[in-house]
Each structure stands twice: as structure tokens, then as C-alpha cells.
Amino acid sequence: LTFLAADSDQHCDITHFCVTHLLDSWADRSPLHDAAFQGRLLSLKTLIAQGFNVNLLTTDRVSALHEACLGGHVACAKVLLENGAQVNAATIDGVTPLFNACCSGSAACVSMLLECGAKARLGSHLPSPMHEAVKRGHRECMETLLAHEVDIDQEDPQHGTPLYMACTYQRTECVKKLLELGANVNVGKGLDTPLHAAARKSSVEIVVLLTDYGADPKCRNADLKCALDLATPHSKVEQALLLREGPASLAQLCRLCIRRHLGRSCLGTVPKLHLPEPLENFLLHRSV
Template structure:
């Protein structure tokens, strides 16, 4: 049985309820086989280099796309098959082709976390920034915890603080998904520690997830512990009262009081264990401030 026949049988087995690995590349974007799925697409996503070369030598179009505008190069990168991607590119595959979901091959490489595919695409002139905010490579890499992909994109000059309205910055996405190593790499690459999604800072996202490691990382890089989100909540107010993380925030707030923020001073003065408020303000002033 040749490769193509084996692939078809495998597809039929999956459709009949056969078990499929949860890490199967074809499941990464939750796509089903479509009517115009070609042997070239199949060889690309499965990494069948010899079959791919044979199909190309027989005249298969490397830029053949499905009804969703998915090209063989998209699939090779989604599967993390750099050798297949290289052959496709050498035969004229479009490096910046876009699917109906605005996915580029670079985006697919960031989904799979394939450093080899990512480097290859960049060598062939892949655009660092998305044609549409619905599919940003740097956000996808940060979300999935692909640190090397984040590092490579940063070293090639990607906008490290690229802010997408519905996602925020890559750092915010990393914190929201508790990807500590990606958050660290973004910060080391110069990401703005306080730039998140609207008024929500990365520290708000870290506090909400109760990640002490992320909170400490962000604070070490100068995160504003007094920042308020759209609901006027500080990061400290997003953690369970009395939790270790809550006590950590309290210690930080006591050591760095926001003297110019009357509401913040009020909270600090009234916090349990706070010992520096009673001698600084007369009783009458403290009572007035507590009403703010």
C-alpha cells in the first residue's frame, strides 16, 4: 500500500471513531478534513517528505488551497515539519498566505512551537505582524508557552508590546495563561510591564490566577501594585482575602505606599498590621480619608 492509500485509510478510521492522539498536529486548530483536501496537504501535515517531492515532481501545485484557503505550507508548519516546509518554499509556496481565519504559515508555526519552521519562514521573508488582529503570531506563541518562538520573534524585531483590543499585549496573554517563562522572556526583551488589556495590567491577570511566581516576576520588573482596572480594583483586591498572595501584596503596599493616591493611602492606613499611619495623620484626617 502506498503512502496516499495509507493516509486515506487512516482518515476513514478516524471518521469511524478510531482513536486519535490528542497531540495530533491536525487537531491543533480543530480542523476537519474538507472536500478539497489534497494528497499534497496530507503529505505536508504528516511530514511525508518523499511523497511530497513525488507529488510536486508530478505537477501538483504547491499553492493549492482548500475552501478555507489552507495551503500545504500552512499544514507543514502546523505539523512542525521543517523539511516539508523547505521543499514547498523552494518550489514557490507563498510564505505569507492567509486562510479565511487570517492564519499565516508563521502563525501555524507558533501554534506548533516549531523553531525550525519559524526560522525557515523568517529567512524567506515572512511578515512578523499579522494582516489581521485575529491571528497574531507573537500572541499565539506567548499563549501556548513557546518561549523559543517568543525569543526568535523578539530578536527579529516584532512589536513586543503589540496591543490587540480583544487580547491585550503578548505579556498580558502570557500572564492570563500562566506562562511564566514566556512572561519572563517578554520582560527581558523589553516588554512594558504595566501594559495589558485596557486598564487591566499584567499584574491584574497574574493576581486573578493566584500565581505567586508571576506576581513576584512582574513586581521585580517594576509592576505598579497600585494600578486600578476598569472596576477600580487593584491587583491585591483580586486575590482571596488572607491568602499567602494577599499577604504578599499587603507587604509590598506597606513598603511602597502610594502617598499621592488618597484612596490607596486610606486602604494602607486601615490594613491589618499597618503601623505607620497613626503618627502621620491626625485622627480627624484619618476618619475623613476612610470615607473616600
């Protein structure tokens, strides 16, 4: 449970259901749950052969598949699924095996669950596997979900869009990939944009990334503040935002216009245009 308790400063977050409910329901866990949680494949197979129900639930509706995915034990999860485990089973908190796989950072579990019919989200009011993957910086899990047509701009009422969450938790690699794949750079949480979140966290690299992809530094949130208003005075973030206060360069305006016209097909379309390599790299934000 150590890694589950790592976000102690986020004590109200849904991800902490794991610690609370696993401890509360420990008494009614079956040997099947224990084997799945510990990744003991041989024991798991033996218990199933002895007639243990793979869909047996604790009082909090935690299944053995939940346990296997929480531990990132892909072989155990596969055996459970092959023996009829419910891929979209939800706990009393609405947490699914897919959510747990994103929590553990197991892209292999995520991929297998999706191939077996796992839904990326059972309802807008329930925990989002996509947001959990981004929050923890599990980029491979995030990319796997996006490859299965999960909405890249899916806005969670509590956490905003995946890009907003990536900026809030300073997950730079996730920010890069989301922008590369066409995430809307100005959509965050209500009127708060990803740039607002990055400015609050003093993430100068993320601020530069967002503005390079067309983030509007003049956007104001519900408190009528722009990103510059939220930056720490005399910080590198403030300097970066001040440098971007004036009009964008013609080259930047052209890049934004072309990318906006191509939309999310940009990654696949630009290489087919047979442009000079420096120009292709510029349009795709590739470092030379």
C-alpha cells in the same frame, strides 16, 4: 489533531479554527496537503515532481505550507518554500503558516518562515503569531519573533500584550523572558495590567516577578480594582501584594531607575559597565 483540541476550555478562541476547518475541508484536501500534514518528505517531493501545484488551496484556503507548519515539519516546509509556496498565504480566518508554526511550537519553522519573508502579522484584526506562541508557552518561538523586531508590547484587542497573555496563561518562563527583554510591565489589556491577570490566576511567582520589575500594585482597572482586590483572600498572592504595599527599598528604586534610563538596551549595556559582579547580577535580576 489531539494537541489542537487541548484548550477545550477556550472553545471560542481562534486557534480552534484548525480542528473545525480541517475537518470541514477534509474532502477537498489534495495528496500534497496530506503529505505535508503527515511530514512525508519523500512523498511530498514526488508529488511536486509530478506537477502538483504547491499553492493549491482547500475551500478554507488552507495550503500545504499551512499543513507542514502546523505539524512542525520543517523539512517539508522548506521544500514547499523552495518550490514557490506563498509564505504569507492566509486562510479564510486570516491564519498564516507562521501562526501555525507558533501553534506547533516549531522554532525552526518560525525562523525559516521569517527568513523567507513571513510577516509577523498581516493586520491588527488578524490572529497574532506572537500571542499564540506565548499562550502555548513556546518561548523559543517567542524569542525568535522578538529577534526579528516584533513589537514586544504589541497589544491585541482581544488578548492584550504578550506579557498580559503570558500572565493570563501562567507561562512563567515567557513572563521572565519578556520582562528581561524590556516589556512594559504595566501595559496589559486596556486598564487591566499584567499584575491584575497574575492576581486573578493566583500566580504568586509571577506576581513577585512583576513587582520586582516595577509593576505598580496601585493601578486600577476599568472596575476600579487594584491587583490586591482580585487576589484570593488569605492566599500567598495576597500576602505577596500586601508586602509590597509600602514604599520600595532604596536598592529597588535605584535598580528601577537605572533600568528605566537604559531602556530595552539594559541587557546589552549593563555588562559593558564593568560593574562588580553582584551589582551586575542585581541590575539584571540574575539569581546568585
